[in-house]
């Protein structure tokens with residue numbers, strides 16, 4: 550398909566949508582068209598159901614951390630202009646479920662950008678205590694946390710990256726580091742969490758993935774992959790590269806060495822931050838997270854007072870992303 554034909558289909562989708570509640574960018578419409586193989590009717594249906602979902606769950610009013618509102622971040626961030634480098638802390642405002650989930654996580658960080666200007670999300674999947682996460686968290690809590698992270702990524706970090714790159718950035722590059730992964734990770738209840746997250750992303754955040762690297766994947770991973778693959782769209786599967794121990798070269802092709810942590814073959818150490826590039830509660834390379842009385846037991850990412858105040862305050866709500 551030529552770029553002209555694509556522009557024409559974007560126009561057609563816009564016309565068929567008629568008056569919808571928000572002003573949506575061509576890039577946003579394109580995400581739905583690509584996800585539905587440029588079928589306008591299918592893209593329209595998915596977009597309308599996304600708008601409905603966002604409305605029913607009040608997603609547009611979800612609070613996001615910005616430099617201005619100084620809300621605590623939901624995971625570690627490194628290297629963006631509009632938000633200072635920070636770690637997840639047990640600050641007032643963060644819900645108890647987020648702290649609890651992170652106690653069993655091998656580490657996650659939104660870490661700088663790749664060579665295309667897309668933000669990089671790194672998760673040390675192999676160090677997750679998968680069974681403990683499954684035992685100590687509900688799907689609802691995992692989803693609430695994931696939505697909070699997604700909204701921050703798209704409304705704050707992608708905006709920042711777009712400004713720096715001088716073009717519309719709406720995709721992230723993901724690295725799942727499988728170092729240390731073993732049979733313990735082959736835990737069906739924990740895999741169901743991955744399914745819930747993948748479902749949510751494919752339905753309501755389509756085509757937001759740039760590249761996906763699964764590195765240091767052990768032999769056991771082949772079995773996990775067989776299960777997970779069945780839950781993914783062909784478009785998502787096409788973007789996933791599963792690499793064993795020889796991950797350095799493919800990662801450096803996508804990411805400049807100064808933006809890639811040393812444990813992934815780059816030169817970055819983030820020595821100015823507690824926990825370095827990717828703080829991990831399981832690896833104990835960062836200050837331990839403690840649950841305090843101010844961390845409310847709610848399935849949302851932030852305490853209910855912050856969730857409520859975002860409905861009436863533009864500052865807490867932060868920017869939108871269409």
Ligand SMILES: [Zn+2]
Nearest residue numbers: 817818819826
């Ligand atoms: Zn770093």
